[in-house]
Amino acid sequence: MSDATLPPLRLSGRSGSHFTRVARMVAHELAVPLEFDVVHDLLSLNPADFAGHPAMKLPTLHVPPPFATEGGSPIFGTENICRKLVEIAGRADDPRVILLPSSDLVRNAQELVWQAMAAQVQLVLGVRIGKLPAESPFFAKIKLGMIGSLAWIDERLPNLLAALGPSENARDFSLFEVSLFCLLEHIAFRPTVLLSGPVGPRFPSLHAFAQAFATRESAQCTVYAPDPPKEIQ
Ligand SMILES: N[C@@H](CCC(=O)N[C@@H](CS)C(=O)NCC(=O)O)C(=O)O
Known part of the structure; x- marks a missing residue:
């Protein structure tokens, strides 16, 4: 999936984070382009520094319309992010x-x-x-x-x-x-x-x-x- 007319998906995470890497690898495997925002300060106590993640964890996926769900909420949790990426790629029912x-x-x-x-x-x-x-x-x-x-x-x-x-x-x-x-x-x-x-x-x-x-x-x-x-x- 690579459609230049669609707004980009953004992932907030770190290049040294294993949870972030799972999401990035899955996006790559699905050919879903992702823009990447770095979370700089792991020790920050401000959720804003974690792209709004209330538990101050990473990664977080930011999903623009037309893919956004309830209230345009970002997606927390690596497994949830992977599920969303699969849906966006139109592969939810693909046995491969x-x-x-x-x-x-x-x-x-x-x-x-x-x-x-x-x-x-x-x-x-x-x-x-x-x-x-x-x-x-x-x-x-x-x-x-x-x-x-x-x-x-x-x-x-x-x-x-x-x-x-x-x-x-x-x-x-x-x-x-x-x-x-x-x-x-x-x-x-x-x-x-x-x-x-x-x-x-x-x-x-x-x-x-x-x-x-x-x-x-x-x-x-x-x-x-x-x-x-x-x-x-
Ligand atoms: N359940 C979360 C766990 C994510 C997680 O623990 N990420 C690490 C980075 S690899 C993190 O946020 N570390 C910062 C912290 O725990 O304060 C997920 O699936 O995304």
């Missing part, structure tokens, strides 16, 4: 686009990916940026939960991919794969748990998956990077 698969196995894995993505935010914000003690039982449990989730998915990855469809060629993309990829690359970008040990990758199936997925165009044009500082007017 898999947002919520019918498989309980994949649904469980998706839940663990979202949970690990949220855990990554807590570890980066709490330990790395907030300088809170990494050894506190609070962070120790978050880390263990992340490792447990990654191990669970790693062990089942061939079955999970098989449950998504008869072959990789039968789908354009799945939200599960995009979000898993963004999570894995983010852990490499902002290390919180070890992805490799003395004898190689700690989660071999996940490692091979991320390497293969990184070759997609949507991955290559959304590589994690710091955003330039805000220009002082």
